[in-house]
Amino acid sequence: MPSNYHPFIWPFCIGALLLFGLLIVKFCRWLLHLDKIQRKQCLKNIISFKTVAAIWECLRECLFHRNIFRKNWVLGYMHLSFALGWFMLIVVGKAEASCYSHTFWEAPWLAIFFRFFENGSQDYFMPELFTFAMDFILAWILSGILLAWCKRLYSRLLGMRKTTRHTWYDRIGMTALWCIFPFRLLAESATAAIRQNGGWLTQTVGDWMSFLPVQSLELPLWWAYSSVLCIFFVCLPFTRYMHIFAEMLLIFLRKWGVVEGNRKSGYTECEANACSRCGICIDVCPLNTAAGFQNVQSVYFIRDLRQGRLTEEVTNNCLMCNRCVEACPVGVQSTLMRQIIRGEQKHNDSSKTFYDYLPERAGDCASAVTPDNVSDNNVMNGASATSDRNGISSPKVLYFAGCMTHLHPNIIQSMRRIFEAAQVDWHFLDEEKNLCCGRPLRQQGYHGQADQMQARIKQLIQSSGAELLVTSCPICYHSFKQEYNLEIKVMHHTEYLRQLLNEGRIRMKADQSRFAYHDPCELGRGEKIYEAPRELLQAIGTLCKVDQEKQDSICCGHSLANTVLSAAQKNQVRDEALQTLCADHPDYIVTACPLCKSAFKEGNRQQVADIAEIVSDHII
């Protein structure tokens, strides 16, 4: 009778050894490539409750795939059956093998090829139960594989309009993975046909197979099973399946408080490897649904990045609307990764900017346009008309319109009227000076310039002595909140107007107007401000039903983050958003972002307004 060894275990053993060797190398490389701040974060939190929380999340996400389940339960079931199923197969298999050999340190391959080596002695703990459980788990995984086949053939069956197009080595890995469990079933069934040691599944299949020459089929099948395991293991570190292990590390790093820096680090690489290429981001990307781009989505961006064949066009062709980040089951911050990679590509670009007449450093730009310079360049009336606050105590509220708002003077005029009506002690920070919050620079990867710009504006904000900073631009708002580390409170005007209304400092008359509210990307998905604008609008008129709103809102298409799209392509995205907004025939499309406003205004000639304009028009 068989001892616990047969040469067919070798492919498996070699594959497993290579896999774990490569994994260790990769993990070490990523951890060593963390930047200083990230490393400090790790060391600070490694021995803390956060590690326990990370373990818990690993179980929840890597085994149960809770996030996919929430979005699409069929897809969730498919992933659950692979991950949890295989995990259980290993755990239960190991328990079975250990019980069988009465030691915890039995040969590691015994669990994998147990049915072949098992000698029929029933002298261990509940053999029938183990056999039943192992067959049950195998059947469960096979049901998942069946779904995966269906998804490849017809993705809509699993609620996906588009599934990922894979590279050839991903296909090899995928084929190997799909073969593992059917081969295991066949191999175990062949053994069962000969030795009658199968469970409810393997014995049944074995009985069906008994008309075949099972004696001569048994060994080839076990060889095949071991070989596909080997192929899968060797492929794994280079294919999408690396996500199985990278995601675990990513969860730990995240729990320890590591975030993306300005440059590519080990964390970026770990994040890139944690993408499972599930393709959920393809369906939610407006560039796919509206403009027909099918090679720029996060999944392809990250794949190209990992394979070192990323083009600038793919990197730059992104609206950074964060719909994909919101949908990503792994929570990969692909837009932040793009920012970093854009920076690297610009760093490598030897072509010099031809705006050499502008001040060298961006920080100087902010200071260059002072009232002194206003009198330069053919200015006739030198006297500045702004209310200089010399000698007056600091204002309570500092208003920052932002450069995009300056293209919409009516928003600024509305804010003026509201401030006056509410008798706010306010100061207009960028009334004459052109100040950019720096975020557009950062989105394009000019981190150094953005840092300088932001340092200068931060200084201006802090020296004002104001208690509150109000801005009309969601881009600036996101930047102030996430990139500035300001000591004073920051509010977008939607929040601020709601506060004024709640405090009774402004009163508004209601009318019959019907509004459809569009969530700007940076305000909605970026800063999770969904309720403030809706409460304001409901205080005036009625809100129309919008199909894709809040975190699902479609980008207006005119984001500054994208430097590739033509005007016509931007308008295709805009029209998709307009279509959902106009479905309920509103009187006004209301938004809270100057960029969205200008995009929609030229759309279908529907009345478009910023929320500040609506509030200002209804104030009593």
Place this chain on the structure above:
Amino acid sequence: MGQEIHTIIIGGGPAGLAAAIRLGRHHRVLILEKEAECGGKLNQWDKLFPDFEDAKTVRQTLLQRLPENVTVQTSANVTEVAQESGKWKVTLQNGETHIAPTLLLATGFEPFNAIRKEEYGYGIYPNVITSVELESMIAKGEILTREGKKPQSVAYIQCVGSRDEKVGNHFCSVNCCICAVKQSIEVKQLLPQANQFCFYMDLRMSGRNYEERYRESQEKYHVNFIRGRVSETSVTANNQILVKAEDTLLSRPIKMKVDLLVLMVGMEPSPSTRQFAEKLGISDPYGYFVSQNSETADNATVHKGLFVAGSAKRPMPVPQALKEGEAAACEIAGYLSDNL
């Protein structure tokens, strides 16, 4: 009545009138004008570039030349145009219908609605006006800011609503460059003290006397032409307009305060032009009419007996619109003699 009309002309502007003058000698023509009087956009203009021809005189001359065979029906709002058994049937808002073997569409243009370019502050700041409004100020001989003061500085912005991808108008409106030159000369004559600045992308001075006028505006009237598009405007406490732009010849950002900002609005197809173009399937991407062949049959359309002329086809100055009308008249006369 009794006698059959040969040609219906929709639109009594320069092109429509010119066509009627030629055709009316030998054919019976009906002009349908939606306004209370003929003349089209000539009625909104004081002097015409480049020779400061009086618009009223031009209009009067045209009306005087109309032969007896031409009937003019004003305040006639055409709601429907259809081809019926080889003839063209036109229905007015009051239910009246007219039938003729040929139809000339000379429905013209409308000025670009400057509110759509919010960054220039039209409709928000009192001292931002359009070239159309400036023309009526020039006609009155009095240029005043909203506060009733004489402006010390005037700036013009070219290409408002033309050559602008963002508003969907890729085309050049042809007339604005020279119009700004003409208006700035007139403004300087009315306000000798005023400094004037004109922001442009390109100056297209291709007509007869255009270049001469442009030169004169700089040498004699000291108009300052600055190459660069205005990015944004804001308002100061005393209602001056602060203009921010880039001088692309000097390669530097530029800021200035002016008392009056004039937007040289472009030309878009008039609502009737858009409506008929779409209805009859002869619309270009902007809503202008498309002729059968821009080289050899520029007044005919793909429909038999249907002709187009004037600025309903593309932006053009008055002399060209007049010649368009005459050319259309020739084509119509030829068609009538072949088919009647």
